[in-house]
Amino acid sequence: MVLFRRFVFLLALVLPAAVVVHGESTDSSSSSSLDGQQESQAQQSAGAATQPQMSVQERIRLRRAQRQAQTIHDTYSPQWEAFLGTGYLRFIPGPNKERVAYYGWDTALTRYLSPRLGVTADMRGYYGTAYVGLNFAAITRPAISEYGMLMGPTYRVYLRPKYSISARVLGGATLGNFSSDTNGFGSTALGLYPDGFTYAVDPGLIGEANVSPDLSLRVGGEYYLTGFGSSFQHSFGYTVGFVYRFGNKMK
Numbered sequence: 001m002v003l004f005r006r007f008v009f010l011l012a013l014v015l016p017a018a019v020v021v022h023g024e025s026t027d028s029s030s031s032s033s034l035d036g037q038q039e040s041q042a043q044q045s046a047g048a049a050t051q052p053q054m055s056v057q058e059r060i061r062l063r064r065a066q067r068q069a070q071t072i073h074d075t076y077s078p079q080w081e082a083f084l085g086t087g088y089l090r091f092i093p094g095p096n097k098e099r100v101a102y103y104g105w106d107t108a109l110t111r112y113l114s115p116r117l118g119v120t121a122d123m124r125g126y127y128g129t130a131y132v133g134l135n136f137a138a139i140t141r142p143a144i145s146e147y148g149m150l151m152g153p154t155y156r157v158y159l160r161p162k163y164s165i166s167a168r169v170l171g172g173a174t175l176g177n178f179s180s181d182t183n184g185f186g187s188t189a190l191g192l193y194p195d196g197f198t199y200a201v202d203p204g205l206i207g208e209a210n211v212s213p214d215l216s217l218r219v220g221g222e223y224y225l226t227g228f229g230s231s232f233q234h235s236f237g238y239t240v241g242f243v244y245r246f247g248n249k250m251k
Contacts, residue, residue: 071161075213076115077249083108085241089224092233093130093144093178094192100144102126106239115250116156122170122202124148130178132190139190142181148174148200148224164216166206174200176228193228201225208243216243 089102104126112118126146133140150172158165178187179195188194206220217240224235 068161071213072159073115074249075161075210075245076112076156076159076164077251078214078245078247079112079250080245080247081110081112081118082244082246083110083218083241085218085239087124087126087222087237087239089126089222089235089237091126091128091146091224091235093128094132094187094190095229095231097191098131100128100130102128102146102235102237104146106241110154112250115159118154120152120154120168120170122148122150122172124150130192132192135190137183137185137190139182139185142178142187142190142192144181144187144192145177146174146226147177148172148202150200150202152202154206162210164208164210166208168202168204168206170200170202170204172200173197174226176226196228198227214245216245217241218243 084107085105087102087104087106089104090099091102092098093100104124106122106124108120108122110118110120124147126148128144129141130144131141150170152168152170154166154168156164156166175197176193177195178192179185182190182192202222202224204220204222206218208216208218210216220239222235222237222239224233224237226233226235
């Protein structure tokens with residue numbers, strides 16, 4: 001009987017404490033669960049707020065790239081390109097002679113096989129005055145000229161809506177006229193190269209600034225290699241002029 005009373009007394013003490021502990025643990029777990037749900041919802045809300053913003057920026061970037069690509073295609077897709085301009089060249093007119101400042105004209109027609117690759121036919125003329133020094137003919141500054149006909153590939157290396165950079169390599173023949181102003185003494189008597197045809201090679205870089213989709217301003221660097229008098233003439237200069245694009249547009 002005494003044991004039974006002691007057991008009942010212990011139960012009376014333990015049960016209230018167990019209820020309190022259980023309630024606290026339940027409240028703690030409920031609070032933790034609620035906090036976790038609130039944090040998850042906050043993260044989802046932040047993600048939902050960020051995702052549309054990134055999507056809008058991405059769409060803007062893609063639309064800008066599409067517009068730029070379309071402008072580049074519209075500008076450089078015509079099949080034909082015509083150039084008309086002027087040129088300057090530093091040329092050696094004879095062995096041991098001073099360089100001549102050549103001034104001239106340059107015209108070219110390019111048929112493009114793609115927006116980047118084309119085939120160019122070029123014609124040019126140069127005019128200058130050669131200093132030959134004192135001589136028996138009393139001619140010190142005869143006028144000389146040169147005319148070239150070249151052809152070769154042109155490749156647009158860099159394309160942008162407002163400008164482009166191209167490289168080309170032209171080859172062909174050039175005609176030198178060095179004796180027409182020598183009063184019949186001939187060019188070789190004055191130390192100039194003999195008249196006649198020789199080869200010409202012209203690698204160069206071209207920069208174009210677009211005024212409109214069909215019209216652009218061109219500046220090109222020239223390295224003009226010729227072979228008058230069985231020797232090499234390494235001439236450097238530039239051309240400046242306008243380019244007009246026309247014809248059917250490539251896909």
